[in-house]
Amino acid sequence: MNTVSDSPDYTVLARKSALSQPIYEPGKPIEDVARELGLDPATIIKLASNENAFGASPAAIKAGKRALEQCELYPDGSCYRLKQLLAEMRGVSADQLIIGNGSNEIIELLGHAFLESGDEVVMGTPAFIVYKLVTLLFGGTPLEIPLVDYRHDLDSLAAAVTERTKLIFLPSPNNPTGTANSQEEIFSFVRSLPESVIFVFDEAYAEYLESPPDLRPLIEEGKKVICLRTFSKIYGLAGLRVGYGYAAPSMAQLLNQVRQPFNINSVAQAAAMAALEDNVFIEKCRKSNQEGLIQLEKGFSKIGLEFIPSVANFITVNVTDGNAVCQSLQKKGVIVRSMASYGMEEWVRVTVGSSDQNERLLTEFNKIVRNRGT
Ligand SMILES: Cc1ncc(COP(=O)(O)O)c(C=O)c1O
Structure with missing residues (x-):
């Protein structure tokens, strides 16, 4: 050779x-x-x-295998059925959803849609490193605010916001500290933000909580909020790469505009649907x-x-x-x-x-x- x-x-x-x-x-x-x-x-x-040590949902594996039989066809680029099911289960409408190749892809789509050179992005540190990587990739400036007692201090995050701030990331529970913020503190924080800022709530580990915060009322009252979830953790599908976000329809539409046409493969779509229902x-x-x-x-x-x-x-x-x-x-x-x-x-x-x-x-x-x- x-x-x-x-x-x-x-x-x-x-x-x-x-x-x-x-x-x-x-x-x-x-x-x-x-x-x-x-x-x-x-x-x-x-x-x-932080994968699922207990494997993947058996129903998801079965559904994925079945979908593999038809892998000569392109997947449904709109993820129609997965969105219908998610909408029903999450109490949102299908046009509020964006499906990503892992929630990582949605973080990148936020960069594609919103970040320009010189924009500031507020995030805690230590927190999930991809927020910083995506910010840098799009020429933005990460403002890393130290956690207090290993927990995001929302007052310090709010104090870091300037007129150049475009996005704020809050993972709860946070990776790598495993600490969470309460619904009450998140609501008052988001309501204090200027209209020019988009709040990204990363709920990758939400399913491990008994009752995770529910930010849908903030979206309904017109706050600029997007929530991100993933199939990589409790659903055990990290290898298939599926995540989703829910936000106002105008946000979901923008993110759908900047994604690749077939970003979620057909095996992943089938497995994700089965996993969602495998209570x-x-x-x-x-x-x-x-x-x-x-x-x-x-x-x-x-x-x-x-x-x-x-x-x-x-x-x-x-x-x-x-x-x-x-x-x-x-x-x-x-x-x-x-x-x-x-x-x-x-x-x-x-x-x-x-x-x-x-x-x-x-x-x-x-x-x-x-x-x-x-
Ligand atoms: C806080 C957080 N957000 C997002 C992700 C990415 O998940 P996905 O596999 O859906 O890209 C992870 C993965 O570890 C994470 O810890």
């Missing part, structure tokens, strides 16, 4: 923002760790990316997650590790040196995520696993802490 010996210099042609764009660091895939460390993939557990699976996951959080919190306390109490499907724990602990755990076949890229060098984030997975993780943590003591 020919090799490309003299790769041309494309940087002279590239957009400035592309050249300086930071690269997203995902949790390591099981196959990579197995290859690098010579481990059997079947023995490795991945608790690094038994969702309930089971919610309950197992709650049990898992308790198991991990008790375990961390026993070992003497500080953690941030979480209401999501992950928990962030202080291990003194996040990178080093991640490396040692990987050698034992346990993949977790260092929080160094979030500026939390001492911490790792751990996805809630099955009871056995959590036990294995705690055992490894315990060994690490005991070895340190000697």
Whole structure:
């Protein structure tokens, strides 16, 4: 095979923002760790990316397989049936919905639709890193406001707003801290914002809450609000890439205008519809997650590790040196995520696993802490 010996210099042609764009660091895939460390993939557990450790909805897998039989056809570019079902289940109308290739894509669509060079975007730190990446990609300026006690401080976010602010992101529960803001504080915050600002409420982990905030009244009263949800977490469909947003029809229309024509494949559409109706699976996951959080919190306390109490499907724990602990755990076949890229060098984030997975993780943590003591 020919090799490309003299790769041309494309940087002279590239957009400035592309050249300086930071690269997203995902949790390591099981196959990579197995290859690098010579481990059997079947023995490795991945608790690094806040996926669903309890798998995917069985109904969704069945529906996805069925849809695969017709993959020679383009998918429904409008996601008509998925939108109808979502509208019914979420109590919105279908024209309020935008479906994305993961909710990540909707964050990017917000950039396409609204961000111009020099626009400011207000976000907390540490918070989901994609808000910052998308802002930079479109030449915007991220204004990163430190969390207070690991929680978004809405007064500080409000104080950061200027006449150049276009978007504000609030994830609740937040990734990577697992902390949430109440409906009451969010309502008074949004009502205090100037009309020139769009409030993006990221509800990626909402299904893990008993009663998540409901921002539909704010949308109905004409506030500039979009809520984002995903099928990657409790529905267990991270690999299929589906998320959705609901907002005023005028917002949904704009985002639909700037997306690719067939952004959601047919397998993902079919699986998402089945997953939405699989209440038994969702309930089971919610309950197992709650049990898992308790198991991990008790375990961390026993070992003497500080953690941030979480209401999501992950928990962030202080291990003194996040990178080093991640490396040692990987050698034992346990993949977790260092929080160094979030500026939390001492911490790792751990996805809630099955009871056995959590036990294995705690055992490894315990060994690490005991070895340190000697
Ligand atoms: C807060 C938050 N928002 C959005 C996403 C992206 O989810 P999706 O898989 O739908 O792109 C994640 C993924 O981890 C997240 O933590």
